[in-house]
Structure formats: structure tokens, C-alpha cells
Amino acid sequence: MEDHKQAKSIVIGELIKNKYKSIKRNYTPNDMNDDFGVTMGYTKAWRSRKKALCLVRGNPDDSYKKLPMYLYMLKQGNPGTITHLLTDKEDRFKYIYIAFSNSINGWRYLRPINVIDGTFLKNAHGGTLFSASTLDSNNNIFVLAFGIADFENDNSCLWFFSKLRDTYGEPKGLAIVSDKHKSIDNVVHMEFPNAFYGACMFHLLNNLKSKYGSHGEELQMNFIAAAKAYTKT
Template identity: 85%
Template sequence: MNDMNDDFGVTMGYTKAWRSREKALLLVRGNPDDSYQNLPMYLHMLKQANPGTVTHLLTDNEDRFKYLYIAFSNSIKGWRYLRPIIVVDGTFLKNAHGGTLFSASTLDPNNNIFVLAFGIADSENDNSWLWFFSKLRDTYGEPEGLAIVSDRHKSIENAIHIVYPNAFHGACMYHLLNNLKSKYGNHGEQLQMNFIAAVKAYTKTECEHYMRSLDRLDRRIRPYLEKAKYETWSRSYSPTKRYTMMTSNITESLNAALKAARNLPIDILVECLRSLVQKWVWNNSNNANGTFTKVSTATENELRHDIVSKMKYELLWVTAKTKQ
């Protein structure tokens, strides 16, 4: 309304402005209903242009869209070099027909987000997650020591127990922390500091030290965390390696990168997913090709930081001894 008034001196009512906007979006993006009919052709061309890409499109008895699964060829090729830990999440779509976008991702050796697969379904329920995990296992298998990290959505838990009976299912510590804050009060920084320290502790003795600090804040916290099971959120009690991935933050970052795309018709949305993954793969590949050490850039920087810190400490120690 303001643009028309400023640019052309035309006063326009809200309803007319809304209809004009909808007409413009229809011309640019096409009909949302037609976008579902374009999917089979798009997926065929996607596999032709990216050999090795896996796609599955499931329709109901009336040939209406039900589920979609995509794993790009570069993701499948790179999985063998990654740590066996997968972070999954679902986020709602805001297009004309709604739905939920599923994602599975992990971190590469340089701590960059590495997308494994996407899925689209009606909502986060037992059937949709079961279908998504089944396709994910068909694509990537179930390596020894596999850990899957997510929020505490019951449908995710149910599907993991069925599809990955030998995998470990870990909880995101920040989702659990937010639950503690909402249930038992904020308690300032003390709750957050002690809980995160308990999560990241490497020994059970150290974890118990911070649990006692939480007991002093609120006696109800420990029973709640015991009910959530220590092994799901604590590094020291975990039956498998979780490395540094104690949260599902990488999926939140992925969802943020796709925020605008979630408004688009489904065929354009899928193209945005492909474009984003291709961009990240290209950038990460260039960075890797420019690395001439045996470790990743992130690891090398951390090692250098540790060496410098050790040298500073030794220098301070020598200086102190000299003064004595």
C-alpha cells in the first residue's frame, strides 16, 4: 500500500493490496497445487544431474502426495568419513498446504554442518518419522556405535527404537534445560551453569559434583533428570561416544538457513534445499583443498591454541621461579 502510494500516488485499500500480492506471487512461483505435479519430473532430473542421489516419493491410494525423501549423492559419498552421529529434527512449513520438513545432519571433521537427508511429511507423527528413518537407514546403514540426537519428541523416540534397535538415542541438552527452567524456575545462571557442567562432565564423579549443586537449587531437579535417564543427556553416562554433539543446535541452524524457503511451493522448496547443500559442499570442498596439513583447519587451530596457552603458562611459571 505504501509502495503504490509513494511510487505512483495511488491510494489502495488493504484487500486490493493483498489480492495484488497474491497475484504477483502466483505469477512468480506458480500454483501451489501444480507444484506437487512437478515433483516426479523434478526428482527424475535431479537424479540424472546428480548420479547416486536417492529420492523416494510416496503417494496415497488416490495418487496424492504423502511423503518425500531426498539424500544427495555428495552426502552419501561423504558419510563414510564422518563420525557415526546423526542429529534429526522437524520444522513446520509455511506454504499453502503446510506440512513438516525433516532433516538429518552431522558435523564434518572441520565442524561444518553436513546435511545427510531431507524429508517432507504432513506432521511429526509415528508413521512419518518411521518412514523417514527407514529410508535413512536404507541409504546410510547402521554403523557400529551410531548415536542419534534429537529433542525429546515421542514419535522420534518410538521410530528410533523400531528402525535402529542397536543405536543410541541421545537428548539435546538445551531442550532439557528449557524444560527445567519452565518446570522449576529459572534460578538465574546457577541452574544453567551447573546443568551444562553436569552434561559435559567426562567422569561420573564430576557429574555428581554438579548434580549436588543442582540439588541445593531445587530438590525436584534430580528426580526429573533421573526420569529422563542419565545416559540420554550426560556425556559421562553415555554408552557410546557423543563427541562434542550434546545438542541439536546444528538442525536449528539449518532451519534458520531455510526460514525463507519454508514459505515456497514444494517444488521450489526442494530446489532451494539442493541449492543450499550444493553451495555448502562447494565452499567446504574449496576450503579442504586449500588445507595442506593432516588435520582439519578447526583441529589445527585448536592445537595451536593449546600449544600457545601451554607456552604462556610455562613462561609465567619460569618468571615466577626466577623472581623467587
């Protein structure tokens, strides 16, 4: 038969679970057909993948319950690490913040530049990943802190920025750079009133391209030259 009804998703999940031990592996229905001679529709393939992931990595809902223990062990293994976990009235996950001790110790030797970004998460419960980073002496990315919240809104941004300030303070000459998200715009000067606040060159260039893309390479060349100039003129 075209769709093997006897090959249920839990059976297939058990067979392919080892394929998902690496987060980089993408196991497809075509791979199932090649390995086991089993053809299936998209829905069964998705259910099988979900079953396999649960067998290998556990249930996402149960993982949230282990966060307090994980944060405790994180601080035991990395003395000086700062973590915060916020839950709602029903003791359900809301926000998390983590700054490793190595990041905190390294900050004193780095330029006072803090690049803030937020990106959506692709998982069962969604959410937004916040990150704060700077550049080391080799111009490589040096992560300062990261956190997870439900959405990138005023409340979550204010909570993340307040924890960031508690961890790193506001050194003289601090510059904060972001993609100018509306919520970051609204709260950045509440926690860092004396910091210079600028727009990320990469994000701003992409916005210009989407609006004035017809100017092509000339637009990009002139924009980069202006962005890297040391004077307004």
C-alpha cells in the first residue's frame, strides 16, 4: 500500500530516534524510504519526528520543570554565574536570564559596546531569545548575557535590560547598539540613561535595501562609507 498503516508513528519514532542525537541532522521521509522501505505522508512523518525527538531529548513541557535545578547546577559548575528565573502566578515559566562568570570577568577588558538583539525561537512553545554581546580584541563576538521571554515587548525588554544593568553596570562611554526594535527603543534609556544609543548598521542597511533596492551597489557602497565615517561631515 502507498501509506504503510502498520508503520505507526511511535514505531517509526523508535526506529529513527538515534538519527536525532545530533541537532544538525535533518531526517526526512525520503530517508525513511531509503533506510526501511517505508513510504509515508507528511503528517505521519511529522508525528514520527516528534515522537523520536521526545524519546531522545525528553518532553519540552517536562524540561521547563527542570530549569531551577539546571540553573542551580550551572552556578555550582561556574561560580560567579548570574541567573534569574521569573514565573507567573501559576508558577509557569515566563522569563530567564543567564550571564556566565567568564563573560562577567571578561567584560572589564573589553570595549564598552553592548549589542542587543532579539530573535524568535522555533520550538513547541515559541518565545524570543535575547542576547547581549560585544567584540573582543580580535573583533570576534563575545557573548555577555542571554535570556528567553514570551515576546519582544516593553515588559520583557525592560526585565532583560534591568538584569543586564545589575550584572554589568553602566560604564563611562557605554554604547548600546540594536536593530531599533520599538520595545528596545522604549526602554533602553530607562536602564541606561547615560549611554549612547545607535542603530545596527546591518539592520539599517537591510531596511534601506528593501525600500531603495533599485539603487543597488551604489547605495550599499555609500551607506557603508557614511556609517564608518568618524565625523558627521
